[in-house]
Amino acid sequence: MSILVDKNTRLLVQGITGQEGLFHTKKMVAYGTQVVAGVTPGKGGEWVLSGKIPVFDSVKIAKDATGANTSVIFVPARFSADAMFEAADAGIELIICITEGVPVHDMMRVRNYLDHKEVRLVGPNCPGLLTPGEAKVGIIPGNIAIPGNIGVVSRSGTLTYEILYALKNLTMGVSTCVGIGGDPINGTNFIDTLMMFQEDPETEKIVLIGEIGGTDEENAAEYISQHVTKPVAAFIAGRTAPPGKRMGHAGAIVQGGTGLAEDKIKALKKARVKVAQHPEEIPSLL
Amino acid sequence: MKLHEYYSKRLFSEYGIPIPKGEIAKTPKEAQRIAKELDGPVVVKSQVLVGGRGKAGGIKVANTPKEALQHAEDILKLTIKDLPVRMVLVDQAADIKDEIYLGITNDRSARKPVIMASAEGGVDIEEIAHKTPEKIIKCQIDPLMGLQDYQARDLAAGIDLSRDHWRAFGKIAHGLWQAYINSDATLAEINPLVVTGEGQLLAVDGKMVLDDNALFRHPDLEGYRDLDVDAGVEIQAREHGLSYIKLDGNIGCMVNGAGLAMTTMDIIKLFGGEPANFLDIGGGASAEKVSTALEIILSDANVKAVLFNIFGGITRCDVVAKGILEALEEVNTNVPMVVRLVGTNAAEGRKLLQDAAMETADTLAEAAKMAVAAAKG
Numbered sequence: 246m247s248i249l250v251d252k253n254t255r256l257l258v259q260g261i262t263g264q265e266g267l268f269h270t271k272k273m274v275a276y277g278t279q280v281v282a283g284v285t286p287g288k289g290g291e292w293v294l295s296g297k298i299p300v301f302d303s304v305k306i307a308k309d310a311t312g313a314n315t316s317v318i319f320v321p322a323r324f325s326a327d328a329m330f331e332a333a334d335a336g337i338e339l340i341i342c343i344t345e346g347v348p349v350h351d352m353m354r355v356r357n358y359l360d361h362k363e364v365r366l367v368g369p370n371c372p373g374l375l376t377p378g379e380a381k382v383g384i385i386p387g388n389i390a391i392p393g394n395i396g397v398v399s400r401s402g403t404l405t406y407e408i409l410y411a412l413k414n415l416t417m418g419v420s421t422c423v424g425i426g427g428d429p430i431n432g433t434n435f436i437d438t439l440m441m442f443q444e445d446p447e448t449e450k451i452v453l454i455g456e457i458g459g460t461d462e463e464n465a466a467e468y469i470s471q472h473v474t475k476p477v478a479a480f481i482a483g484r485t486a487p488p489g490k491r492m493g494h495a496g497a498i499v500q501g502g503t504g505l506a507e508d509k510i511k512a513l514k515k516a517r518v519k520v521a522q523h524p525e526e527i528p529s530l531l
Numbered sequence: 532m533k534l535h536e537y538y539s540k541r542l543f544s545e546y547g548i549p550i551p552k553g554e555i556a557k558t559p560k561e562a563q564r565i566a567k568e569l570d571g572p573v574v575v576k577s578q579v580l581v582g583g584r585g586k587a588g589g590i591k592v593a594n595t596p597k598e599a600l601q602h603a604e605d606i607l608k609l610t611i612k613d614l615p616v617r618m619v620l621v622d623q624a625a626d627i628k629d630e631i632y633l634g635i636t637n638d639r640s641a642r643k644p645v646i647m648a649s650a651e652g653g654v655d656i657e658e659i660a661h662k663t664p665e666k667i668i669k670c671q672i673d674p675l676m677g678l679q680d681y682q683a684r685d686l687a688a689g690i691d692l693s694r695d696h697w698r699a700f701g702k703i704a705h706g707l708w709q710a711y712i713n714s715d716a717t718l719a720e721i722n723p724l725v726v727t728g729e730g731q732l733l734a735v736d737g738k739m740v741l742d743d744n745a746l747f748r749h750p751d752l753e754g755y756r757d758l759d760v761d762a763g764v765e766i767q768a769r770e771h772g773l774s775y776i777k778l779d780g781n782i783g784c785m786v787n788g789a790g791l792a793m794t795t796m797d798i799i800k801l802f803g804g805e806p807a808n809f810l811d812i813g814g815g816a817s818a819e820k821v822s823t824a825l826e827i828i829l830s831d832a833n834v835k836a837v838l839f840n841i842f843g844g845i846t847r848c849d850v851v852a853k854g855i856l857e858a859l860e861e862v863n864t865n866v867p868m869v870v871r872l873v874g875t876n877a878a879e880g881r882k883l884l885q886d887a888a889m890e891t892a893d894t895l896a897e898a899a900k901m902a903v904a905a906a907k908g
Contacts, residue, residue, distance in 0.1 A: 269532035347745045348742050349742050349745070350715050350742065350745065353642055353643060354675060356642045384844075389844065389874065396746065401788065402789075403786075403791040403844065404844045406789040406874065407794075407873065410873060428792070430642050457793070460640055464640070480794075482790050482795045484800070485793075485794070485797050485799075485806055490669060492789060493790075493792060493793075493809070494790070495744065497789060497790075497793065502661065523892055523895060523896060524895065525896055
């Protein structure tokens with residue numbers, strides 16, 4: 246078992262004919278993910294990967310033709326909101342938006358619209374999902390994690406890869422790795438993911454990787470103290486980040502005294518979460 | 532991206548929000564001419580993108596055009612919190628009876644815009660939020676529906692605004708909402724919104740912050756970016772697709788990924804060093820990108836050591852190693868370098884670097900310790 250994606254996931258790729266979309270589709274297929282369709286408006290009828298994957302003009306047509314239930318979005322930022330609306334309206338159950346740089350007003354509209362529908366969004370500005378040995382949806386390198394019982398949830402990309410790799414080197418395996426993304430407004434937050442990990446029988450331990458900005462980690466700490474019985478280890482990046490500066494990720498900014506790493510660490514420790522001083526300490530805390 | 536007061540107010544005015552008559556001056560003479568045309572007391576206001584302009588002597592009232600000239604001369608010589616004053620706004624002075632606050636920003640945890648008002652205008656809203664949060668009336672706006680009339684009325688009532696002003700206040704709130712939405716702002720703020728002696732509402736000061744990710748929709752606004760706000764190298768970095776922020780320490784960092792870049796700074800500090808910068812070179816570190824990044828790091832004279840921390844996922848470490856070596860051929864330097872490569876083809880990458888007599892580390896902790904030692908000399 247795992248959460249969100251597994252070997253039964255029937256994946257559709259929005260923006261499949263773009264450079265990024267095509268590159269990562271190859272990687273996802275090589276990993277064993279069932280990529281059943283691609284969508285690029287205006288290119289319906291074409292095929293990619295030597296005739297293996299059909300391309301459709303719209304998500305609706307693609308879904309009807311292939312039974313896709315999950316969509317991963319690689320379209321440029323200015324078209325991403327439209328892609329998310331389209332997937333949600335077509336009845337896709339799980340949308341993962343990899344794209345970085347989606348305007349925050351677009352995300353407010355998308356999120357408020359999606360909240361009225363039976364759909365889960367992960368991202369944007371995220372590396373996606375990896376259920377080792379079953380499915381890779383997004384851009385997390387497949388070779389850096391092995392199947393196991395640790396659930397990983399993170400706002401970051403390469404920092405997460407670091408931790409996955411450190412776990413793998415100690416033959417510690419992962420149930421599912423969820424990259425929730427570095428944007429201030431996203432589809433799935435820490436609490437949503439913690440809830441799923443808590444319910445997933447395969448997940449026995451949880452790793453939470455946060456960073457400065459917002460109060461998602463503090464809220465997660467509160468949730469953990471009340472609802473999570475599985476052991477949680479955490480790392481928070483950005484203790485040395487200067488206030489008022491955006492540290493790469495759109496959401497990584499300390500503003501008006503909110504979003505400080507110290508506050509997040511304090512809240513997590515209070516919830517009896519083991520907080521690592523640096524990422525390489527994580528495996529020893531589990 | 533922050534907009535200057537004068538331009539924020541000009542935008543507000545386009546949406547029907549009353550603002551004082553005024554113009555921008557880049558010389559004292561211009562300020563004098565504007566004051567003469569406005570015919571009466573004026574306020575000479577420095578246009579710099581920091582708070583606390585008043586305290587720094589950057590805002591002064593002038594009763595005559597000659598006084599305006601003198602104030603402009605003084606203010607244009609100022610540097611406020613490291614930012615040089617390059618222009619002043621000369622506004623007709625308002626007859627202020629009351630000062631209120633009105634602003635719209637993104638409520639991150641509610642994932643909605645929030646409109647806020649306070650009867651205590653003219654002071655830093657964050658200070659009010661901190662000391663007396665009950666004095667701020669907030670109302671979340673559904674981004675799919677927009678601001679509703681009743682919400683504006685609730686705010687007006689919430690701050691005990693006299694009923695005579697509700698209609699005008701509602702118009703201003705809607706204008707601000709339109710300015711916020713149509714400019715993809717993350718903050719649109721009138722502080723203070725004054726009630727004048729004549730019983731009018733007037734936006735005396737204005738501030739807008741725009742979403743950098745949405746500037747493609749507003750090419751006209753990009754031209755109003757104040758280039759003094761970011762260090763020159765930060766702008767240079769942005770142009771090369773690098774994310775760089777200068778810090779005060781002496782260990783330069785080059786990392787792929789924002790989260791990992793922050794972590795690298797943190798671990799340097801953890802082991803007794805001070806990071807000189809945040810730098811994310813992004814995915815696929817080509818030799819060209821690496822050398823530009825290295826040039827930027829070394830342009831900081833404080834840098835005594837450089838730490839490369841690269842996680843090879845889809846990016847292969849041997850390719851990055853080659854990039855680093857090529858970059859070092861172009862950038863001549865004696866600054867010691869420590870390289871940590873992990874992930875795909877890390878062993879091959881490390882061998883390439885070791886052959887070139889570079890210091891390599893296996894773990895992040897080890898790399899940080901080596902860099903701290905190297906910086907101490």
